[in-house]
Amino acid sequence: MAKRIGIEVSLAIAEAAKLADVDVVAAYPITPQTHIVEHLAELVANGELDAAYIPVESEHSAMSACLGASAAGARTFTATAGQGLELMHEVLYVASSMQLPVVMAVANRALSAPLSVWGDHSDVMAVRDTGWIQLFVENGQEAVDNVLCAFRIGEDPRVLLPVMIHLDGFHLTHMIEPLLFPEQSQVDKFIPPYQHPMPLHPDRPVTMGAFAPPIIYFETKKAQEVNLEAAKEVILQCWDNFGKTFQRYYSPVECYRSEDARVLLLTMGSFSETAMTAIDKMRGEGREVGLLRLRLWRPFPFDEIRQAVGNAEVLIVLDRALSFGGPGGPVCSEVRSALYSEDKRPKVIGFVGGLGGRDITPAGFEEIVDRGIEISQKGSDQEFEIFGVRE
Amino acid sequence: MTPKGVSQLTKPEGMLTWRDLEIGSIVVEPGNASQYQTGDWRSERPIFDTNKCIKCGICYIFCPEGCVEQNAEGYFEADLFYCKGCGICARECWTKAITMVPEEE
Incomplete structure (x- = not known):
C-alpha cells in the first residue's frame, strides 16, 4: 500500500x-x-541510496558529468534552477542530441539582473529549443509521479531522450504537502532497468558526439526532430500505464471546467491551482469560463491543444516569461500559432505576469479574464498585456 | 583515393539518409576517422625536394595531422589524403626542402 507522508x-x-x-x-x-x-x-x-553522488564545481560540469554517467549506462539524475540552468545551456543540447536519458528537476527561477532567486519561467523559455522532453507539474504529488514517469519515458528504447520536470521555485519546491509514495516493489515494476543499446564500453567501442560536416549534420537534426515528435506516443502510453497502476492520470493538456466554456484561460505550472479557484468562483456566478493547463511543453501537444480549445471564443494565455521586444510570452505565441490555421479559432489574448516571484491571486486571475474579454471585444494597441506591474 | 590499409566506409556519408543513422548519431565503427579525407580542406600542398632533404624527420615530428611518413629510400613525404596544407612542415624544415604550392598550380 502506498503511504501518505507530510513532506x-x-x-x-x-x-x-x-x-x-x-x-x-x-x-x-x-x-x-x-x-x-x-x-x-x-x-x-547515509547509505540509504546506493548511488555515486558527484559534487561538481558548476552546473556546466554537473550536466557534463551526467552525460558521461548516462553514456556509460547509469541511471542519472540532477536538478538545477535559473542561472544554473543557463550555465548548463550548451551541454543540454549534447544530452538530447546524443540521446542520453538524464532526468532533471528544474526549480523554475527568474534570471538576473537584478538578482532574483524567486520563481518564474524565464529559465525554462531560454532552454525551450534544447531538444529535451519537458513537463510542467502543479503540485507535489505531480512532481513525485512525474519524476518516476520521466525515467520510464526517457529510458524507453523507442525514446532515449533526457527529460526536464519543471516545478515553480518556492511556490512549489518549498511547500510541505501530504504526498503518496508508491511501494518500492511497484516502482521497480513500473520502471524497467535502464539499458542503453550502445553504451560506452571497452568491449564495444563507439563514438558519441562525433564531428559532422555539412554533408551529414542536417540528417542528424532531422532524425532528432522525428524522434522527439515520436516520443509523445510513449509519453501518453506511460501516463496511461501510470494511471492504471497508481490511479492518478496525467495528460498533455489538462482541462478544468472547460466544457462549453466560451472563455478559456491557459496557464502552466503551480499558478494553475490558483486559477482553478478563480474559475470555480466565476462558474459559481454563472460565467462560462474554463481553464486549460499545459503540462507537456515539449514535444508540443498541437492536436491536444486544438481539441481542448474546442469552440471557445476567447483564449487568454498567461506567460510567466517575457520575450523582450517580441510577441510577449512564448507560450501564448506557440498556442496562437498552433490555432492559426484552424477554420474556427478563438481570439487569443496574451498576458505576461508573475515574474520574479510576483504572485497572482484568485482575484488577479478574475481581473485577467475580465480584461482579456474586454480586449477581445474592443481590441488593444498592445501586442500583449503586462499584468501586475505598478504604473 | 582512400589510403592503403584503410577500409572504405560501408556507405559514404553523402549517401546516408536520416533514417540510416544510429541512435544519437553514434559512430559504431571504431577508428573510422581514418576514412575522413581531411586532404580536401587543403589550398596549398607541400612539395618535398629530395636534393635538400637531410632525412632528419623534423617534418614528421611537427606534422599535426600525423600524415608525414618515411618512404623506402628514407625520404619523407606527406599523405595527401590527410594533409590539410597547414605548412608547418615547410616552416620547420631546417634545409628549406619543403615548399608550399597552391593547389591550382
Missing part, C-alpha cells in the same frame, strides 16, 4: 529519485533547487 516537495523529489534507484547524481546546489540535491547527498551519505 517538503523538494525532499519528495529526492525520495522519488531514490525510489527510481538512480545510479549517479551530479549536481551543484542553487536556490531554490538546493533542498533536492542536499537531500539526495544525505541519502547517499
